[in-house]
Amino acid sequence: MKLTKAKRNKLIYNIVTFALVIGAFLILQSMIANKTITRSLKGQLVPICCWIVMAVSLNLVIGISGELSLGHAGFMSVGAYTGAVVSGLLMHVYDIQDPTLRLVIAIVAGGLLAGIVGALIGIPVLRLRGDYLAIVTLAFGEIIRNLVNVLYIGTGDGRLYGSFLNKKLPEGITMLVDGAKGAVKIKPISTFTAGFILVLITLVVVLNLVNSRAGRAIKACRDNRIAAESMGVNVTKYKMMAFVTAAVLAGMAGALYGLNSSTVVPTQFTFNQSINVLVFVVLGGLGNVLGSVISATLLTILPEMLRAFADYRMLVYAVVLILVMIFTNNPTIRSFLNRLIAPFKRKETTGGDAQ
Amino acid sequence: MSQQKHHSSTKMVPVPTNSIVPERDINDIPVLETRHLGIEFGGLKAVDDFNLTIGRTEIAGLIGPNGAGKTTVFNLITKVYEPTSGATLINGRDLHGLGIAQASKLGIARTFQNIRLFDNMTVEENVRIGLHNNIKYDMFSGILRLPRYWIQENRQHEKALELLHIFGMENLADERAGSLPYGVQRRLEIVRALATNPKLLLLDEPAAGMNPHETEELMENIAKIRDQFQIAILLIEHDMNLVMGVCEGICVLNFGRVIAKGTATEIQQNPVVIEAYLGKKKEGQA
Numbered sequence: 001m002k003l004t005k006a007k008r009n010k011l012i013y014n015i016v017t018f019a020l021v022i023g024a025f026l027i028l029q030s031m032i033a034n035k036t037i038t039r040s041l042k043g044q045l046v047p048i049c050c051w052i053v054m055a056v057s058l059n060l061v062i063g064i065s066g067e068l069s070l071g072h073a074g075f076m077s078v079g080a081y082t083g084a085v086v087s088g089l090l091m092h093v094y095d096i097q098d099p100t101l102r103l104v105i106a107i108v109a110g111g112l113l114a115g116i117v118g119a120l121i122g123i124p125v126l127r128l129r130g131d132y133l134a135i136v137t138l139a140f141g142e143i144i145r146n147l148v149n150v151l152y153i154g155t156g157d158g159r160l161y162g163s164f165l166n167k168k169l170p171e172g173i174t175m176l177v178d179g180a181k182g183a184v185k186i187k188p189i190s191t192f193t194a195g196f197i198l199v200l201i202t203l204v205v206v207l208n209l210v211n212s213r214a215g216r217a218i219k220a221c222r223d224n225r226i227a228a229e230s231m232g233v234n235v236t237k238y239k240m241m242a243f244v245t246a247a248v249l250a251g252m253a254g255a256l257y258g259l260n261s262s263t264v265v266p267t268q269f270t271f272n273q274s275i276n277v278l279v280f281v282v283l284g285g286l287g288n289v290l291g292s293v294i295s296a297t298l299l300t301i302l303p304e305m306l307r308a309f310a311d312y313r314m315l316v317y318a319v320v321l322i323l324v325m326i327f328t329n330n331p332t333i334r335s336f337l338n339r340l341i342a343p344f345k346r347k348e349t350t351g352g353d354a355q
Numbered sequence: 356m357s358q359q360k361h362h363s364s365t366k367m368v369p370v371p372t373n374s375i376v377p378e379r380d381i382n383d384i385p386v387l388e389t390r391h392l393g394i395e396f397g398g399l400k401a402v403d404d405f406n407l408t409i410g411r412t413e414i415a416g417l418i419g420p421n422g423a424g425k426t427t428v429f430n431l432i433t434k435v436y437e438p439t440s441g442a443t444l445i446n447g448r449d450l451h452g453l454g455i456a457q458a459s460k461l462g463i464a465r466t467f468q469n470i471r472l473f474d475n476m477t478v479e480e481n482v483r484i485g486l487h488n489n490i491k492y493d494m495f496s497g498i499l500r501l502p503r504y505w506i507q508e509n510r511q512h513e514k515a516l517e518l519l520h521i522f523g524m525e526n527l528a529d530e531r532a533g534s535l536p537y538g539v540q541r542r543l544e545i546v547r548a549l550a551t552n553p554k555l556l557l558l559d560e561p562a563a564g565m566n567p568h569e570t571e572e573l574m575e576n577i578a579k580i581r582d583q584f585q586i587a588i589l590l591i592e593h594d595m596n597l598v599m600g601v602c603e604g605i606c607v608l609n610f611g612r613v614i615a616k617g618t619a620t621e622i623q624q625n626p627v628v629i630e631a632y633l634g635k636k637k638e639g640q641a
Contacts, residue, residue: 006477006529205498212497212504213487213511220473220484227471230433232459232488232551241494 017290025196048300049195050257053202055280055296057249063287065242066222068134071141072277075247077269079110079254084183088176092155099189107255114251118244126239149266153177182265190260218242380410384447386555386587392441401427402611414588416602424611425591434458462554466544474533481532482515485550538569558590
């Protein structure tokens with residue numbers, strides 16, 4: 001097949017995305033080996049991977065499928081709790097001590113459960129048009145947070161106990177999830193390598209999906225629903241596909257995130273967190289996967305770097321967000337930037353869009 | 356005009372719905388049959404008792420003054436609206452309860468009065484959306500790039516270029532659909548509709564906004580589509596030269612009701628039609 005201009009641009013875009021992620025990983029790994037990495041950055045590595053996965057997966061829903069989802073942290077929460085419980089279960093009940101195996105199983109389980117929850121929400125809601133998905137996902141995020149707030153899961157004598165509101169749980173069992181205290185006594189088993197692999201998987205899934213028959217159908221539904229339907233595209237099916245795929249990825253990111261620290265508390269996955277991921281997506285550009293990766297990385301590091309400013313931290317953060325918005329969306333500044341890079345481009349291309 | 360020759364082979368036939376099916380199609384199941392089709396919007400009968408039968412390779416026209424309900428008929432046939440009365444049959448299959456996408460799978464394809472292309476996609480991608488149900492592979496082959504992905508993508512690519520070639524657009528394959536000139540966009544919509552492999556093609560004002568040269572080209576294309584793809588075409592159009600030149604049977608709609616059916620000559624001489632277009636007690640050609 002001859003490589004056309006559009007196809008070449010896509011290929012270059014994908015190669016740049018993967019090269020950037022792999023390059024960053026190799027540099028950071030060598031920094032870890034040389035011990036030149038700061039402690040705060042080292043602690044941030046796994047969360048950065050998680051937020052990249054969150055941002056890219058939310059971009060699949062918002063940018064590519066064109067549906068506004070405001071409960072992405074809810075899926076992360078489902079994944080985090082599932083991961084913590086599954087990991088604890090594997091350790092206490094099935095006596096699997098190999099952390100890598102536990103991590104893999106926990107991440108897969110977190111993804112699966114989040115996917116099932118995503119499907120349950122998507123089936124009724126994605127049939128509707130308009131802002132229903134935004135409203136329902138917003139409510140979903142809050143419901144999940146309140147549910148895990150009263151969720152008690154424990155294990156003892158090789159059995160699993162669970163209840164809401166701490167009723168009927170026997171004495172002397174090891175608690176895995178302890179209500180408002182969250183998932184407790186987690187053995188942190190997440191590694192940067194695991195996070196990197198998850199990011200790679202996410203990028204492969206999302207980019208390959210977008211550039212396939214299903215991806216074209218998803219974009220067609222976004223661009224013109226009636227026209228897509230008239231071409232025989234099952235709109236609900238493809239919106240579901242994007243939504244559930246994103247939920248699975250968010251669940252996997254959640255499991256990785258949960259297993260990175262010793263506790264997971266319900267308040268970690270609030271509406272604010274969903275909006276945070278939304279900010280990553282919007283700043284990186286709707287439908288722009290590479291943009292999501294970059295903005296998730298920078299905006300995760302930025303608040304840490306601003307710790308020196310203490311009280312003014314969030315203020316500076318907000319100002320930076322506004323400035324980036326202006327700089328990336330202002331037509332005058334855009335045309336100025338385009339003129340700057342024009343000599344390096346052979347011909348004007350749209351660029352920066354994962355289509 | 357070469358299309359005129361079709362008129363000689365066309366005549367009124369006494370099928371139950373009193374329609375105009377060309378002789379060559381009479382022995383086949385009609386591709387489209389509507390029976391007493393109607394829809395009400397809050398008490399207003401936008402379309403009422405609409406009966407039309409279209410033969411397997413017929414080119415039919417649906418005309419009428421503005422607001423007569425022509426596009427509503429299209430929306431009823433393509434299931435954008437669920438009719439409040441009557442039935443639509445495609446190749447003898449009732450469309451009752453089916454959605455837009457399912458109707459498309461049964462062989463209906465359409466273009467839109469206001470062009471509805473996927474503006475941000477390339478021309479080829481637009482056609483590939485049309486091929487969505489013809490050349491398939493599942494999501495996992497796509498994500499994992501299994502051999503089936505490469506085979507089917509290649510087939511889609513070749514088929515899309517083949518279709519574009521028929522309409523002299525293969526050199527535009529990589530252009531953004533939204534950046535094309537108006538007339539070319541209309542042509543692309545037709546190519547995209549044809550990619551779904553339809554049995555019935557509905558064209559909603561295909562000549563709107565076209566210059567006379569483009570309209571003539573369109574007329575040739577419409578005849579070409581019928582001959583090459585062996586499908587039926589139903590078109591809504593205000594350009595009477597096009598309608599009279601290319602349509603074998605014409606159905607005239609006014610205030611949601613069929614007021615006349617027949618060949619081009621019959622319609623041109625029908626006093627009811629002249630009245631609908633020009634008002635009472637006036638002499639003139641429609």
